[in-house]
Amino acid sequence: MRRIIIQYGGTGDLAEKKLYPAYRNLMERGYEFELLALGRRFSTREEFLASLAHGAPPSFLEHLHYLHYDMNGPDAVSQLASAIMALVKGTSEVELIYYLALQPSLYEAAIGEIKAIDATLACHCTLKKKIIVEKPFGFDTESALRYNTILEQAFTDQEIYRVDHYLGKEFMQNLLLMRFHNDIIRRIWDNQTIESIQIIFDEEHGVDQRLGFYEQIGVVRDTIQNHILQIITFLTMAEPASISFEDIVIEKQKVLRSISPIEEFHMGRYESLGANSGRVITTPTYAAFKLFVNTYYFAGIPIYVRTGKMQKKAKSLIYIKFKNTTREVMHDESIAENGVIITIHPELTIDISMNLKVPNTSWKSKPVLFRFNQSETFGVNTPEAYEQIVEKILLSDKSLFPTMEEITESWRIVAPMLTDDAPVEVYPVRTLPRFTQAMAKENNFTWFA
Ligand code: BG6
Numbered sequence: 001m002r003r004i005i006i007q008y009g010g011t012g013d014l015a016e017k018k019l020y021p022a023y024r025n026l027m028e029r030g031y032e033f034e035l036l037a038l039g040r041r042f043s044t045r046e047e048f049l050a051s052l053a054h055g056a057p058p059s060f061l062e063h064l065h066y067l068h069y070d071m072n073g074p075d076a077v078s079q080l081a082s083a084i085m086a087l088v089k090g091t092s093e094v095e096l097i098y099y100l101a102l103q104p105s106l107y108e109a110a111i112g113e114i115k116a117i118d119a120t121l122a123c124h125c126t127l128k129k130k131i132i133v134e135k136p137f138g139f140d141t142e143s144a145l146r147y148n149t150i151l152e153q154a155f156t157d158q159e160i161y162r163v164d165h166y167l168g169k170e171f172m173q174n175l176l177l178m179r180f181h182n183d184i185i186r187r188i189w190d191n192q193t194i195e196s197i198q199i200i201f202d203e204e205h206g207v208d209q210r211l212g213f214y215e216q217i218g219v220v221r222d223t224i225q226n227h228i229l230q231i232i233t234f235l236t237m238a239e240p241a242s243i244s245f246e247d248i249v250i251e252k253q254k255v256l257r258s259i260s261p262i263e264e265f266h267m268g269r270y271e272s273l274g275a276n277s278g279r280v281i282t283t284p285t286y287a288a289f290k291l292f293v294n295t296y297y298f299a300g301i302p303i304y305v306r307t308g309k310m311q312k313k314a315k316s317l318i319y320i321k322f323k324n325t326t327r328e329v330m331h332d333e334s335i336a337e338n339g340v341i342i343t344i345h346p347e348l349t350i351d352i353s354m355n356l357k358v359p360n361t362s363w364k365s366k367p368v369l370f371r372f373n374q375s376e377t378f379g380v381n382t383p384e385a386y387e388q389i390v391e392k393i394l395l396s397d398k399s400l401f402p403t404m405e406e407i408t409e410s411w412r413i414v415a416p417m418l419t420d421d422a423p424v425e426v427y428p429v430r431t432l433p434r435f436t437q438a439m440a441k442e443n444n445f446t447w448f449a
Helices: 011-029 043-049 075-086 105-120 142-153 170-180 206-235 245-257 374-378 386-394 403-418 434-442
Strands: 001-006 034-038 066-067 094-100 126-133 160-162 193-204 264-270 288-291 303-307 317-322 339-345 349-357 365-373 424-427
Touching: 001 011, 001 075, 011 206, 011 386, 034 075, 043 066, 066 075, 075 105, 105 126, 105 142, 126 142, 142 303, 142 403, 160 245, 170 206, 170 374, 193 206, 206 245, 206 288, 206 303, 206 317, 206 403, 245 403, 264 403, 264 434, 288 403, 288 434, 303 434, 339 403, 365 374, 424 434
Parallel strands: 001 034, 001 094, 034 066, 094 126, 126 160, 193 303, 264 424
Antiparallel strands: 193 317, 264 288, 288 303, 317 339, 339 349, 349 365
């Protein structure tokens, strides 16, 4: 069977930084496919290839084709159809994988076009197809449902892959195993024992080359509606009947349905956003908020999140703070609480903090960390998230993709944060917006980092 990945947004940031390296690694691992990159930026394949900074090997480049392509051009459909036909020629079985790495505002047009191409292709072969849609899926609930209706006119749900690359991350999958393969963890993972959860995702970089994309999206659509809510579902879902996609989805959907729309939130924007564009851009690049998962086992545990761009240091971690009853029982205010710290960036570690005796003292304890370090234990060669995601697509395995129900529930949860009238604090680059500390004070907690 000949597989062809048709890469919309083929000259974009995502394709260049994440997808091409993933495709290349998969080819090196023995997967066979052709890649047709579509883009407007370069007029010829030579220019396109010259732009690929990562010096790709000839074995990859010979499968990388390029079409200078304007989706709105009058001949767009016939142009793309003939480029596909040229790759399909002489094959009896073909799989076309349309990968949309585009602004959500272009989805409708792209899908309409793919439908038209579908009707044009006459390859005298067995033709299978898939469509891959990057996050954010839509701008809000209404647009997500609309895009989905259009998608389902041309593809079955089985053929549609909605991407959230966080599901391809090692730490996410580890979260589930840590929770469900360990009796000692399972027994303490609830509102009897946990006091609060913090999720901190601070990024050092700004929106860089992606201003055009980002200014239409903002932090809520870029990372909260998808990555952050997926992390929360993995942290709080009940035990699935098995670690199968179908069983996991049932539990994830329950969590999302139990979260009310986020009402306590703050937004910020870094001072120099779009400074070189000559326009005033007010899109938020940072947010902090609090939510509750209203299930029997998690109700009452506040989950505090802060995430955004242009921070002093890139830092991603989850802090599970346990209740501190010992302090009262032992009448000793100095006894620290226990906690689990899952650090994702700069490297994947899991720490459990426990109080142990300080030598040569009389009954004095101090918190000590028990650490797991992914690269020390297993080596650094875990595949990048996108490699796992693309591999699953090639294998027709939908286990690492959010369902439409998860996506619509997530839009419902973040809906209050999408209104244009929420105040946006302007923060100097490399500093946290002031509201992060105000929120901590108001809620009587301290950010772990
Ligand atoms: C992407 C967002 O989905 O995720 C980016 O568009 C963000 O703005 C990125 O920086 C973070 O992903 P990762 O894999 O670098 O943690």
